[in-house]
Amino acid sequence: MKRALPFALALLGTVFIPLAVLLAKSGSPATWAPLWLSDAATRALTGTLVSSLGAASVALLLGVPFAWLVARTDVAGLRVMRTVLTLPSAIPPYIWTMGWIALANPKSGWLTLLVGQGRVDIYGFGGMAFVLGTSALPLVVLSTAAALERIDPSLEEAARLSGATAARTFRSVTLPLITPAAMSGAALVFVFASASFGVPYLLGVSANPPAPTLTTRIYGEVLMGEAGLSRAAVLSVELLLLAVLVLGLNAWIARAGRVRLPRGKGLGRALVSLGRARLPVSLGAWLVAGVVILLPLGAVFLTGLQPTWGQWGSFTLKHWGVVLQPRTLHAAGVSLGLAGAAALLVVAVGLAIALTRQRWLETLADAPSAIPGTVLALALLVTFSRDVRFVAFEQVAFVLALGNTFWLLLLSYVVKHLALGVRSASDSLAQADPTLGEAARLSGAGRLRAFIDGIFPQVRGALAGAALLTFLTVVSELTMSVLLIPTGSDVLGTLLFELQSYADPSSAAVIASALLLVVLAALTVQMSRRAEAR
Amino acid sequence: MSAVELTGIEKSFGATAVVKRLSLEVKEHELLALLGPSGCGKTTTLRMIAGLERPDRGRIQLAGQLVDDGAMFVQPEKRGLGMVFQSYAVWPHKSVFENVAYPLQLRREPAIDARVMEALGWVRLAALAHRRPHELSGGQLQRVALARALVGRPKVLLLDEPLSNLDVALREELRGEIASLRAKLGTTMILVTHDQGEALALADRVAVMNRGVIEQLAAPDVVYREPSTPFVAGFVGGANVLDGEVRNGRFHVEGHAFALPVTAEDGPVTLVVRAEDIALGTTGTPLALQARLFLGSSTEYRLSLGSTVLRITGPAINGLTPGSSASASLRAVRLYRKP
Numbered sequence: 001m002k003r004a005l006p007f008a009l010a011l012l013g014t015v016f017i018p019l020a021v022l023l024a025k026s027g028s029p030a031t032w033a034p035l036w037l038s039d040a041a042t043r044a045l046t047g048t049l050v051s052s053l054g055a056a057s058v059a060l061l062l063g064v065p066f067a068w069l070v071a072r073t074d075v076a077g078l079r080v081m082r083t084v085l086t087l088p089s090a091i092p093p094y095i096w097t098m099g100w101i102a103l104a105n106p107k108s109g110w111l112t113l114l115v116g117q118g119r120v121d122i123y124g125f126g127g128m129a130f131v132l133g134t135s136a137l138p139l140v141v142l143s144t145a146a147a148l149e150r151i152d153p154s155l156e157e158a159a160r161l162s163g164a165t166a167a168r169t170f171r172s173v174t175l176p177l178i179t180p181a182a183m184s185g186a187a188l189v190f191v192f193a194s195a196s197f198g199v200p201y202l203l204g205v206s207a208n209p210p211a212p213t214l215t216t217r218i219y220g221e222v223l224m225g226e227a228g229l230s231r232a233a234v235l236s237v238e239l240l241l242l243a244v245l246v247l248g249l250n251a252w253i254a255r256a257g258r259v260r261l262p263r264g265k266g267l268g269r270a271l272v273s274l275g276r277a278r279l280p281v282s283l284g285a286w287l288v289a290g291v292v293i294l295l296p297l298g299a300v301f302l303t304g305l306q307p308t309w310g311q312w313g314s315f316t317l318k319h320w321g322v323v324l325q326p327r328t329l330h331a332a333g334v335s336l337g338l339a340g341a342a343a344l345l346v347v348a349v350g351l352a353i354a355l356t357r358q359r360w361l362e363t364l365a366d367a368p369s370a371i372p373g374t375v376l377a378l379a380l381l382v383t384f385s386r387d388v389r390f391v392a393f394e395q396v397a398f399v400l401a402l403g404n405t406f407w408l409l410l411l412s413y414v415v416k417h418l419a420l421g422v423r424s425a426s427d428s429l430a431q432a433d434p435t436l437g438e439a440a441r442l443s444g445a446g447r448l449r450a451f452i453d454g455i456f457p458q459v460r461g462a463l464a465g466a467a468l469l470t471f472l473t474v475v476s477e478l479t480m481s482v483l484l485i486p487t488g489s490d491v492l493g494t495l496l497f498e499l500q501s502y503a504d505p506s507s508a509a510v511i512a513s514a515l516l517l518v519v520l521a522a523l524t525v526q527m528s529r530r531a532e533a534r
Numbered sequence: 535m536s537a538v539e540l541t542g543i544e545k546s547f548g549a550t551a552v553v554k555r556l557s558l559e560v561k562e563h564e565l566l567a568l569l570g571p572s573g574c575g576k577t578t579t580l581r582m583i584a585g586l587e588r589p590d591r592g593r594i595q596l597a598g599q600l601v602d603d604g605a606m607f608v609q610p611e612k613r614g615l616g617m618v619f620q621s622y623a624v625w626p627h628k629s630v631f632e633n634v635a636y637p638l639q640l641r642r643e644p645a646i647d648a649r650v651m652e653a654l655g656w657v658r659l660a661a662l663a664h665r666r667p668h669e670l671s672g673g674q675l676q677r678v679a680l681a682r683a684l685v686g687r688p689k690v691l692l693l694d695e696p697l698s699n700l701d702v703a704l705r706e707e708l709r710g711e712i713a714s715l716r717a718k719l720g721t722t723m724i725l726v727t728h729d730q731g732e733a734l735a736l737a738d739r740v741a742v743m744n745r746g747v748i749e750q751l752a753a754p755d756v757v758y759r760e761p762s763t764p765f766v767a768g769f770v771g772g773a774n775v776l777d778g779e780v781r782n783g784r785f786h787v788e789g790h791a792f793a794l795p796v797t798a799e800d801g802p803v804t805l806v807v808r809a810e811d812i813a814l815g816t817t818g819t820p821l822a823l824q825a826r827l828f829l830g831s832s833t834e835y836r837l838s839l840g841s842t843v844l845r846i847t848g849p850a851i852n853g854l855t856p857g858s859s860a861s862a863s864l865r866a867v868r869l870y871r872k873p
Contacts, residue, residue, distance in 0.1 A: 154623035157586050160610040161617040161692075162637035162682065172636075176627045 004356040007349075008364060015368050015415055018379035019240075025382050026233035035234045044217040045238055047125065047204070048194050051213060054129025055136060055193035056186040062133070062292065063140030064182050069285055070141070071148035073272045076282035083527070084289055089138040090519055091297075092476040092493070094198030095512045096135045098500055099296025100127065101202065102303045102509070110299065123207035128200055132193040134292045139192065140185035147181035148174070166272075180254055187250035191243050195372030197479040198493075202501060214239045215374045215479070222378065222483060229382065236375040247370055297516065303509035322507040323514055331490035338406065338491065339475035342413040343467040349414070350421020351463065354429055362422055369419035373412075373479035380412050381483055409484045409491075413477065417470045421463075428462035429455070468526060476515055535598050537562045537690050537722040538583060543592035545578055552578045553589070554746040560690070565716060565723040567733035570743035571769065576726045579743075580692050583724065584617055585610035597689055611640075616683030616721075620695040622675040624667045630654070630678050631663040637686040653685040656715055673704040677711070684719065693725045697732060709735060730770050734758060742766045764870050767806040774812075774844055776805045780869075788840025792819050792864050804870040809834065809847040811866040814854070818863030823856055837862060 027035060035041065069075045070082050088096070103111045104122040112120050121127065151174065159169040197215040204211035218235045221228030274281050305315045322328055353365050368376060384402040402408040437454035445453060478493035485494050492515060499508035538560040545553040553575040560566045568576040581587040583594060585601065585608065593603040596615075601608040625633055634653055638646045654660045657677035667675060676696060683691055693712070697705045713736055716723060727733050733740050734754040741751045742765075750762040761767035768775040778787030779802050785792045787805070814835060821837040821844065833850045836843050837860065846862065854860055 152621050152623060154619035154621050155625060157584075157610070158617065158619060158623040158625075158679070158682070159636070160586070161584060161613075161615055163611045163640040163686070164636075165609070165611055168640070173625055 004353075004358040004361045007353050007356070007361055011364050011368075011415070014380075014411055015371070015376070018383035019371070019375075021383045022233050022236055022375070022379040025230055026237050027230055031230075032234070035231060036238070038231075040212075040217065041231075041235060041238070044212045044214045044235060045242075047200075047211055047213040048215070048239070048242070050125050051128040051132060051200060051204075051211075052190045052193040054125065055132035056190040058130055058133025059136050059140045059189040060182060060186045062288070063137050063185065064144055064178075066137070066285070066289070067141045067144035067148060067178075067182075069281075071145040073274050073281075074278065075274065075285055076278065077286065081285065081289060084293055085141050086138045087293055087297075087523075088135045090472055090523055091135070091516065092198070092478065093132065093135040093196055094202060094478055094493075094497065094500070095300060095476075095516065096296050097131050097199045097202045098303070098505070098509060098512055099299040100131050101500075101505075102299040103296060123203050123211070125204075125211045128203045128211065128213075129193075131199050131203065132196055133189065135199070136189040136192045137292070139188045140182060143181045143185035143188075144178055147178040151177050184250055184254055187246055190246050191370070191372075194239065194242055194246075195374065195479070197374055197482065198497060201497075206501075214242075215372070218374050218378065219482060222381075232378060233382070236372075236378050239372050240375045243370055243372055300509050300516065301513050304506060304513045306506065308506075319506045319510045322504075322510050327490065328495065328511060331492050331495040334406070334489065335475050335492040338410055338413060339471045341410055342417065342474045343471040345410075345414045346417050346421035346470045347425070347463045347467045348421075350418060350423075350466070351425040351459075353418075353422050354425035362426055365422045366419045368415045369417070371416075373416060373477075374483065376416055377412055377480035377483040380408055384408055404486045406486060406489075409481065409486075412480045412484055413474045416480065417473060420466045420470055424462045424466035425459060428459035432458035465526070468522065472519055472522060475518075535562070536560060536595075537564070537597055538724065539593075539595040540579070540583070541593045541595075543579070543582065543589045543594070545575070545582065545587065545589050552746055553582075556592075556746070556748060558741060558748065558751070560722060560724060562722055563720050564738045565725060565736055567725045567727060567737035567740045568743055569727055569730060569733040569740050569770070571728060574743040575746040576728075576743050577694055580694055580724060580726045583690075584615060584692055585613055614686075614689050615692055616686065616688035616690075617692040618676070618679045618683050618694065618696045620698050622672070622679050622699070624670075624675045624678050624682075626667050628667075629663070630659065630665050630667070630670070633667070633678055634682045634685050637682065641686065643686075649685060650681075653681040656684065656718070657681045657711065672700055673708060676700065676708060680712070680715070684715065684721065687719075688721065690722045690724065693723060695726055695728070697727070697729070705732075712736060734770075740770075742770060744769070761806070761868070764804045764806055767868060771808055773806045773808045776807070776839075776842070776844075778803065778805060785864075785867075788842065790819050790821065790839060792862070795864055795866060796869070798869055802872040804872065806868045806870065807864050807866070809845045811864065812844070812846040812848075813863050813865055814846055814848060814851060814860050815863070816861055818861035820859050820861050823854060823858055823860050825856055826854065835860070 026032070066081075066085055070078060070085065075081065100122045101109070103109050104120045104127070106112060106117065106121040106123070109120065109122070122131070155177070156169050156173055159173045160166070164172065194213075195215065197219065200211070200213040201216045201219065204213060204216055214235050218232045218239070221232035221235070304319055305317065307314055307316045307318070350365070353361055385404075402411070432455050434455070436458065437450045440450035440454040441447070476493050476496075477491070478497055481491050481493045482497065485491060490498075492511065496508050496511050496515075499505065499511070536559045538558070540556060540558045543553055543556040544551070556575075556579065558579075568579060570576050578587060582589050582602070583596075588602060588607065589604075591604065594601050596613060599608075600606065601613055625636075628636070631650055631654075634650045635646050638649060643649070651660055651663065654663055657680050659674065659677055659681065662670065662674065667678070670678065676699075680696075696712070697708055700708060709732060712723075715721075725733065725736060734757070737754055739751060740754050740757050741748045742757060743749065744765045750757055750766045752760075752762075757766060757770055761770060761773075764775045767773045776785075776787045778785055780786075780794070780798045780800050782800070783794060783797065785794050785803070785805055810832075821839060823835060824838050824843065825836045827834040827836070828850070829847070832847045835846045835848070835854070837846065838844075844862065
C-alpha cells in the first residue's frame with residue numbers, strides 16, 4: 001500500500017487532474033447545452049458514430065470468416081496467412097490510408113484507372129470505415145480465432161453425433177460460442193476507430209463534401225488557438241464519454257452473456273478439411289487478404305518509386321533522397337529516442353506497479369489506455385501549457401515547465417501505453433513460479449538478488465515483447481504527436497502527415513516505406529526468436 | 535448380425551501408425567471394452583466407428599450397413615449413434631433440457647418434452663432440467679451427456695473414457711449407473727478406457743489393445759486368468775514381467791536363479807508371475823528387500839532383482855524391514871516362449 005501511493009499520485013497528476021482541467025475548460029453547465037448541441041458538434045459526433053460503426057462492421061464481416069479459416073481449416077498457406085492477418089496491428093493506420101489514397105483516389109488511383117473514374121472514391125465516411133475496419137482487423141480475427149481454438153472439439157463432435165450436419169453444428173454450437181469474443185473484438189474496433197485521427201483527417205477533411213469526425217474537429221479547433229479551446233474541450237468530453245460507454249457496455253455484455261468455455265481435453269484443434277473446396281476457398285481468401293492488406297502496402301512502396309505522384313508505369317529512386325535530408329534525419333532521431341525511452345519507461349514502471357500487487361493500482365494504470373489519444377493529449381496540453389509552480393513550506397518553489405517540450409510528448413506516450421507494461425508484467429508474474437525465487441532466498445540470496453535470479457528470467461520474455469510493441473507504436477505515433485509536438489520540431493508521424501497532406505506525397509511514401517521496412521524487420525526478428533524459443 | 539464390424543482397419547497420423555490391420559466384431563446388446571494404455575489406438579478406433587476420423591484402409595459396418603470403406607462414407611450424423619466424451623461436451627450455452635432435447639429436435643420427433651424428461655429420469659436429473667451447465671458438477675454433467683446420447687435410442691452407444699475426469703467416489707457411482715442403464719435399455723455399448731477395473735467390471739468382452747493391435751479379446755475373467763501375452767498379463771493383472779532364460783529347469787534372470795513350479799524346456803522366455811503368486815520365507819532365492827508398503831488388506835514387498843524390482847504381496851511378516859534379505863519362491867507362473 002505504501003509503495004503503491006507514489007504511483008497513484010503520479011497517475012493522478014499526469015492523467016486524472018489534467019482530465020479534470022479539460023472538463024473545466026469545457027465550460028460550466030450553463031454553457032454546455034449550446035456547445036454540445038451546436039451544428040458542428042452534432043455533425044462531428046455523427047461522423048464519428050458512422051465511421052466507427054462502419055469500421056466495426058467491416059472488421060466483423062471480414063474478421064470472423066478469416067478467424068474461422070486460420071483457426072479451423074486447412075486453407076492453403078495457413079501460417080503465412082496468420083502472419084499477414086496480424087500485420088495491420090503493427091503498422092500505423094495512416095500508412096494504410098496513404099496506400100489507399102494512391103490506389104483509390106477519384107482522379108488518378110491505380111484501382112480507379114482500372115475500373116474507370118467515378119466508380120471508386122476512398123474519400124468520405126465509406127472509405128474511412130473501410131480503412132479503419134481493415135487496419136483494425138486483427139482485433140476481431142485474434143479474439144475470434146482464440147475462442148475457436150479454445151472450444152473443446154468434442155462440443156462440436158457431440159452435435160454431429162446427435163444428428164446435426166456440419167453446417168447446422170456451426171450454426172447451433174460454434175457460432176453461439178464465439179459470438180461474445182467476436183462482439184468484444186468489434187467493440188474494440190469501434191473504440192479504436194473513434195479515437196483515430198490520421199485516417200479521418202486524410203480521408204475526411206479533403207473529402208467532398210467534408211466528412212468531419214470528433215478527432216479532426218478537435219484538431220481544427222485547437223489550431224484556432226485560445227478561442228477554439230473550449231469547443232475542443234467539449235468535443236473531447238464527448239469522445240471520452242463515447243469510449244467509456246462502449247467499453248463499459250462491452251464489459252457488461254461480456255459478463256452477462258458469459259459462456260464458460262470448458263478447457264478442451266480432446267485431441268487438440270479440430271481441423272476441417274475443405275476437401276474439393278480447398279482450392280477455390282484458398283484462392284478467394286488470399287485474394288481478399290491480398291487486396292485488403294498487401295495491396296495498400298505495395299502501393300505505398302510503388303508510390304515512392306514513381307517520378308510523379310499518380311503516374312503509374314515508370315520508376316525512379318529520386319524521391320529516396322528525402323530519407324537523408326536533415327529534417328528527416330532529425331525527426332527520425334527524435335522518434336527513435338522517444339520510442340526507446342517510452343518503451344523502457346513503460347516496461348520499468350509497469351513492472352514496478354505490478355510488483356506492488358495492488359489490483360486497484362493496476363486498474364488505475366490501465367485506464368489511460370482507454371482514453372482516446374486526442375483527449376489525453378489535449379488534457380495534457382491545457383494543463384501543462386503554462387508552467388506549474390509548486391511552493392513547499394512557503395519558501396522553496398519548484399517550477400514544472402513541460403509546455404512545448406519533448407518531455408510532455410514522452411509523458412503522453414508513457415501514460416498512454418502504460419497498460420501494456422502493467423498487463424504483461426502482471427500476467428507474467430502471475431504465471432511465474434514463485435518457488436524459484438524462494439529457492440534463491442533459501443540459498444542465501446537477498447530479496448532483490450532473489451528477484452533478479454529467480455523471478456526476472458521468467459518474465460523477461462514478456463517484458464521484451466511489451467517493450468517492442470510500445471516502441472513500434474510510439475515510433476510512428478501521430479494522434480497525440482500532432483497536438484503536443486514542440487513548435488518547429490518533428491517526429492516521424494508528424495513529418496509524414498505534413499508531407500502527405502500538404503506538400504509532397506511521394507516523399508511521404510518514401511519515408512513510410514522506410515518505416516515499413518523497419519517494422520517488418522523488427523517483426524521478423526521477433527518471430528524468428530519466438531520460433532527459436534520453441 | 536453384429537452391431538459393429540471392423541475389417542482390416544488401418545490408420546496413421548503422419549508417420550505414426552496408430553491402428554494396424556484391426557478387425558473386430560461387436561455383437562448386439564453386448565458391452566465391449568477397448569482397454570489399453572494411452573496411445574494404443576483405442577480412442578482412434580472409437581472415433582472411426584463414430585465417423586469422426588476416417589481409416590486409411592479397411593471397412594466399417596454398422597448393423598450390416600456399410601458406413602465407410604474408403605470410397606463411400608456415411609457422415610457421423612447419419613449413423614444413428616450416441617457418444618459420451620471424456621470432457622462431457624455438454625453445450626455451455628444450452629440448458630440441461632435443451633442439451634438433451636437437441637438430438638430429438640434435429641429429427642423433428644414428436645413428444646420431445648416427455649422423452650427428454652424420461653431420459654433425464656434415467657440418469658436421475660429430472661429436477662435439474664432447467665439448470666445451466668456451469669451450475670452442475672462434473673458427475674452431473676456426465677449424466678447429462680449420457681442422457682443426451684441415449685435419448686434418441688441409438689443403435690450403439692460409444693463411451694470415450696467417460697469416467698476418467700471424475701473422482702473415485704463419483705466414478706464408482708456412475709459406473710453402476712451405466713450398468714443399470716444397460717440392463718434397462720439393452721443398448722449395445724463400446725467402452726474405451728485405460729482403467730482395467732472399469733473394463734473388467736462392466737464389459738461382456740474386453741479387447742486389450744497395445745500399439746494399434748488387439749492383443750487379446752475375451753471375457754474379463756479369461757483375460758485376467760489366462761492373459762495371452764506378457765503385455766496383457768502386465769497391463770491387466772499388474773503382474774511381474776521378467777525377460778530371462780530357462781536352463782536345467784531353473785529360470786535365470788539378472789544373475790539370480792529361481793526354481794520353477796512347472797517343467798519347461800531350456801531357452802529364452804518371458805516369465806509372468808502375479809505379485810500374490812510369490813511366497814516369501816526361508817526357502818527359495820535370497821533377495822534384498824528394497825521397500826515395504828502397507829496396502830491395508832495386504833503388504834507389498836519390493837525386492838531388488840538386478841536392474842528391476844520384483845513386487846510381492848502377502849501378509850505382513852514381522853522383522854522383514856528394508857535392507858534385510860528374504861527368500862522368494864515362485865508358486866504359479868506363465869511362460870511365454872520368445873519367438
